[in-house]
Amino acid sequence: MSALVVVLTLPLVTALTVLLLPARARVPVVLASSALIVLAAGALALAVWHGGPVTLAVGGWAPPLGIALRADGLAAALIMMSALVMGAVALAAQFELTPDRVGARMGFGFWPLMLLLWAALNAVYLSRDLFNLYVGVELLSLAAVALVALSGSAQALAAALRYMIFALAGSLLYLAGVVLAYGAHGTLDIGLLAVRVPAHTDALALGLMTAGLLAKTALFPFHVWLPPAHAGAPAPASALLSALVPKASFLILIRLWFEAMPDLASGAALLVLAALGAIAVIWGGVLALVQKRLKLIVAYSTVAQLGYLFFIFPLAGGDGSAQPWAAGAWTGAMFQALSHGLAKAAMFLTAGIYIAAIGSDRLGDLRGLARTLPMTGFAFALAAITLMGLPPSGGFTAKYLLMTSAFAAGQWPWALVLAGGGVLAAAYLYRPIAALFAQRAQTAARPIPRAWQAVPLVLAALSILLGLLSAIPFDLLQIGRPAPAQEGL
Amino acid sequence: MTAALPVLILLTSLIPAGVTFFLAQDSHGLRNSLNLGGAVLKLGLIVWMLFAVAGGATYEATLPLAPGLVMLLRVDALALLFISLSATLWFLTTIYAIAYFGAKPELSRFFGFFSLCVAATTGLALSGSLISFFIFFELLTLSTWPLVAHKQDKPSLSAARVYLAYALPGSAALLWAIIWLESATGPVLFTDPPDLSALDPYALRAIFALFIIGVGVKAALVPLHGWLPAAMAAPAPVSALLHAVAVVKAGAFGVVRIIYDVFGAANVIALGVGVPLAALASVTIIWGSLRALQQDEIKKRLAYSTVSQVSYIVLGAALASPLAMIGGLVHLIHQGLMKITLFFCAGIYDERAGVKKITGLNGMGQRLPWTSVCFSLGAMGMIGLPPLAGFVSKFYLGLGGLEAGAPWVLGVLAASTLLNATYFLPLLYRLWFLPAAPDATGNERAPALVIPAVVTAAAAVGVGLLAASPISPLGWATLIVTREYGP
Numbered sequence: 017m018s019a020l021v022v023v024l025t026l027p028l029v030t031a032l033t034v035l036l037l038p039a040r041a042r043v044p045v046v047l048a049s050s051a052l053i054v055l056a057a058g059a060l061a062l063a064v065w066h067g068g069p070v071t072l073a074v075g076g077w078a079p080p081l082g083i084a085l086r087a088d089g090l091a092a093a094l095i096m097m098s099a100l101v102m103g104a105v106a107l108a109a110q111f112e113l114t115p116d117r118v119g120a121r122m123g124f125g126f127w128p129l130m131l132l133l134w135a136a137l138n139a140v141y142l143s144r145d146l147f148n149l150y151v152g153v154e155l156l157s158l159a160a161v162a163l164v165a166l167s168g169s170a171q172a173l174a175a176a177l178r179y180m181i182f183a184l185a186g187s188l189l190y191l192a193g194v195v196l197a198y199g200a201h202g203t204l205d206i207g208l209l210a211v212r213v214p215a216h217t218d219a220l221a222l223g224l225m226t227a228g229l230l231a232k233t234a235l236f237p238f239h240v241w242l243p244p245a246h247a248g249a250p251a252p253a254s255a256l257l258s259a260l261v262p263k264a265s266f267l268i269l270i271r272l273w274f275e276a277m278p279d280l281a282s283g284a285a286l287l288v289l290a291a292l293g294a295i296a297v298i299w300g301g302v303l304a305l306v307q308k309r310l311k312l313i314v315a316y317s318t319v320a321q322l323g324y325l326f327f328i329f330p331l332a333g334g335d336g337s338a339q340p341w342a343a344g345a346w347t348g349a350m351f352q353a354l355s356h357g358l359a360k361a362a363m364f365l366t367a368g369i370y371i372a373a374i375g376s377d378r379l380g381d382l383r384g385l386a387r388t389l390p391m392t393g394f395a396f397a398l399a400a401i402t403l404m405g406l407p408p409s410g411g412f413t414a415k416y417l418l419m420t421s422a423f424a425a426g427q428w429p430w431a432l433v434l435a436g437g438g439v440l441a442a443a444y445l446y447r448p449i450a451a452l453f454a455q456r457a458q459t460a461a462r463p464i465p466r467a468w469q470a471v472p473l474v475l476a477a478l479s480i481l482l483g484l485l486s487a488i489p490f491d492l493l494q495i496g497r498p499a500p501a502q503e504g505l
Numbered sequence: 506m507t508a509a510l511p512v513l514i515l516l517t518s519l520i521p522a523g524v525t526f527f528l529a530q531d532s533h534g535l536r537n538s539l540n541l542g543g544a545v546l547k548l549g550l551i552v553w554m555l556f557a558v559a560g561g562a563t564y565e566a567t568l569p570l571a572p573g574l575v576m577l578l579r580v581d582a583l584a585l586l587f588i589s590l591s592a593t594l595w596f597l598t599t600i601y602a603i604a605y606f607g608a609k610p611e612l613s614r615f616f617g618f619f620s621l622c623v624a625a626t627t628g629l630a631l632s633g634s635l636i637s638f639f640i641f642f643e644l645l646t647l648s649t650w651p652l653v654a655h656k657q658d659k660p661s662l663s664a665a666r667v668y669l670a671y672a673l674p675g676s677a678a679l680l681w682a683i684i685w686l687e688s689a690t691g692p693v694l695f696t697d698p699p700d701l702s703a704l705d706p707y708a709l710r711a712i713f714a715l716f717i718i719g720v721g722v723k724a725a726l727v728p729l730h731g732w733l734p735a736a737m738a739a740p741a742p743v744s745a746l747l748h749a750v751a752v753v754k755a756g757a758f759g760v761v762r763i764i765y766d767v768f769g770a771a772n773v774i775a776l777g778v779g780v781p782l783a784a785l786a787s788v789t790i791i792w793g794s795l796r797a798l799q800q801d802e803i804k805k806r807l808a809y810s811t812v813s814q815v816s817y818i819v820l821g822a823a824l825a826s827p828l829a830m831i832g833g834l835v836h837l838i839h840q841g842l843m844k845i846t847l848f849f850c851a852g853i854y855d856e857r858a859g860v861k862k863i864t865g866l867n868g869m870g871q872r873l874p875w876t877s878v879c880f881s882l883g884a885m886g887m888i889g890l891p892p893l894a895g896f897v898s899k900f901y902l903g904l905g906g907l908e909a910g911a912p913w914v915l916g917v918l919a920a921s922t923l924l925n926a927t928y929f930l931p932l933l934y935r936l937w938f939l940p941a942a943p944d945a946t947g948n949e950r951a952p953a954l955v956i957p958a959v960v961t962a963a964a965a966v967g968v969g970l971l972a973a974s975p976i977s978p979l980g981w982a983t984l985i986v987t988r989e990y991g992p
Contacts (some may be wrong), residue, residue: 033556067868171733239726343572344572344573345572351571387611387657390614394526401647404673406643406676407639407643407644408640408644412640413570413571413574414575415683416571416573416636416680417571417573419680419681420573420684420687420688421682423684423685424688429684431681431684435677435680435681436677438673438677439673439674439677442669443672444668446669450662450665453651453654453657453662454657454662455657455658455659455662483570484570485570486570486571486574487569487570487571490571490572
């Protein structure tokens with residue numbers, strides 16, 4: 017329980033402390049506090065692993081009087097993944113975002129925003145109350161928009177503005193849904209909503225909340241804000257935005273459709289969600305294929321990779337939740353969320369290294385960098401293996417579980433999209449890899465410290481390990497899983 | 506010990522691979538002793554297991570991943586057949602490659618991926634479940650790419666791109682087939698053939714076709730063979746690896762596993778998919794030979810010859826009769842020995858005499874006698890002259906065709922032999938009977954290049970001469986067929 021409090025409050029406390037610290041002390045304090053949060057996240061995961069979900073009623077008041085925080089297996093896994101990504105990003109940012117390299121504003125502004133984002137993420141993972149979730153996701157969006165705008169260039173500001181419009185519209189829609197739910201039931205606690213007396217406004221409330229969250233998750237056709245925002249931010253910020261931020265709004269969708277109002281999950285609605293996901297996989301992949309800059313390729317790849325997550329709805333939601341394949345589908349989507357987080361963060365951090373080394377991320381300029389920076393090239397290739405869904409990575413486990421469920425459920429078109437999306441990912445990720453491997457040696461690459469190069473490599477290796485040791489995260493994710501716990505196929 | 510052995514044998518290649526990546530370019534001694542040491546250790550383990558498995562032992566190691574994903578490594582007679590070949594040739598190719606590259610750049614990367622490739626092949630051979638087979642199959646694809654692209658020039662990179670463009674859709678088809686099948690039958694273990702009655706015959710035929718597309722890319726079945734001649738842009742040790750040690754062999758091995766351990770020979774016959782596959786293999790045999798005739802680059806001609814020869818293995822497996830299967834399995838070894846000899850020699854002609862084209866071979870018999878003798882033995886074996894290795898394979902395949910009630914196989918074999926002779930004999934004629942060009946140079950004062958070729962050529966002769974002994978590849982293939990797939 018104390019671990020839960022630490023992961024929730026320490027990022028916030030550190031964010032405020034950093035504002036007061038002198039420049040020299042900033043990075044050491046952030047790194048020390050990040051290390052503590054990673055440890056606390058590990059302790060929390062262990063506690064969930066051994067003792068089941070950890071619940072905390074704030075101030076000792078149980079719902080409906082107070083609000084509840086609860087770490088189930090899913091929350092613990094996401095907190096752990098986020099902590100690892102955050103820690104890695106902090107390690108990379110200490111090299112990349114030094115004031116003499118990027119100016120005082122970015123060198124200073126990144127740290128409190130990153131910690132604020134972290135606090136918001138953990139709050140969303142742990143909250144069991146729809147309004148609390150609103151506060152969390154709103155804080156998250158504001159920190160994310162600020163991170164996009166951090167560089168201050170006209171392009172970045174335009175991207176940030178577009179992002180903010182989508183994020184705020186999403187928040188408003190979500191809030192409208194929350195108001196409707198509260199008006200009908202007088203509670204916003206997820207556990208109490210699950211046992212509510214159905215009201216005729218419920219479908220509208222769920223629809224509004226879902227629409228708002230889809231805009232924030234950048235599901236097709238709400239994805240248009242994502243590529244410019246993620247490609248325009250400084251690389252460590254892009255890593256956070258792409259790897260973590262969409263997972264928070266996706267998690268709220270899961271809480272709504274699987275825990276608060278599973279009774280409203282009609283077949284048609286679930287089908288629409290997954291169909292949008294399928295379009296995102298194809299469309300994001302095709303657009304990634306024609307980009308000329310590494311960061312844009314990686315950003316469009318996020319659009320595609322997020323699409324897979326939505327296959328969870330028809331395969332594990334609604335009537336499907338009691339079927340034997342539901343566990344596989346649900347866990348597969350969560351594996352996708354986890355492995356994409358690790359691999360995508362690794363990829364953006366490698367992009368940051370290339371930009372620091374040669375000042376550009378155009379594919380034509382990257383030629384020959386595999387020889388200059390072999391560790392970074394290796395990290396990129398490992399992360400690419402996860403995103404392509406090739407074994408033995410976490411991405412493969414995700415695809416395997418989803419595909420098996422799709423076949424078992426007789427919904428093989430999703431399997432077709434999974435297979436086709438993998439080939440598409442191979443195609444669009446091949447272009448940067450081929451460029452890196454090409455012969456013309458780069459003329460003047462600035463030296464990059466080995467410790468910096470090692471950071472994305474570790475993240476990418478973790479995304480592979482997730483597949484090699486998939487039995488452990490699989491079992492963790494089953495703890496507190498909504499719907500009757502079924503063994504996988 | 507029984508669980509440790511398969512893992513140990515995998516580690517003999519995996520550990521050198523992992524360590525080699527981090528070695529500096531100029532730490533030649535450490536890198537070479539690591540790779541050669543791993544290869545020697547592996548050979549020792551294999552010899553030990555050959556005796557144990559002949560006596561009836563099996564070794565198993567399991568690593569459960571997520572539910573349904575079972576990583577199972579298992580040593581059986583068929584696995585041993587394949588890994589003895591790949592381990593022996595790995596050892597010889599490593600010696601050859603060390604001499605071939607000398608002090609060229611990026612050696613740690615090369616040998617790292619080279620060992621990784623062999624580790625993947627070992628894992629693939631040892632796989633006891635479909636999903637572990639797939640995992641290593643993919644690892645093989647990925648670890649071969651940097652080897653094909655090794656020179657990092659335009660032709661190599663384009664060859665590497667073509668390779669992936671064939672291989673990745675192929676693996677998507679393979680995964681599709683695996684998941685389709687397993688969604689009806691549960692996880693498939695090779696020891697325990699799945700109950701196929703849950704699927705209707707049409708679905709089963711479609712699954713079989715997807716499986717064959719998946720592994721057929723690696724086995725270079727026409728029309729999925731285009732990547733193999735293109736991959737000739739890679740250095741000679743890589744060609745040896747692609748053509749003899751690992752890649753095409755993995756495809757052919759996959760066909761054998763799928764027919765005998767996933768579907769079962771009886772089902773393949775009942776579904777009526779064996780004969781179409783045998784026909785496709787025959788088309789590949791003839792087409793590959795015809796294309797080989799048209800090439801005037803030595804390595805290209807050898808590449809098309811591989812396309813043709815590997816399909817002998819597929820043909821033997823597809824006919825699904827015991828004698829044909831023995832012929833196919835033994836050709837896995839025989840083709841490996843002969844083809845690697847030819848590629849070693851082609852590499853020597855290129856490196857030591859600057860000869861890439863067939864016309865350059867004129868009179869090379871005098872300049873490079875050892876190489877030329879080896880090349881001639883390999884070529885004559887490919888043609889199938891008795892008592893060389895290729896003859897034994899063709900003999901059993903022919904008998905198997907009659908046994909399976911497919912006498913047309915004899916016609917295919919005869920036509921192929923004729924074509925083999927047509928594209929190999931002119932080379933031998935040039936080597937030995939035509940005068941050298943006046944400006945021809947070259948010598949073979951590079952024992953580390955020549956000795957591996959001599960060893961493999963001698964082995965190709967030996968396995969033919971000693972075919973009747975129980976420890977020969979033929980003896981082992983007979984043991985596999987009688988023990989595991991016998992009636």
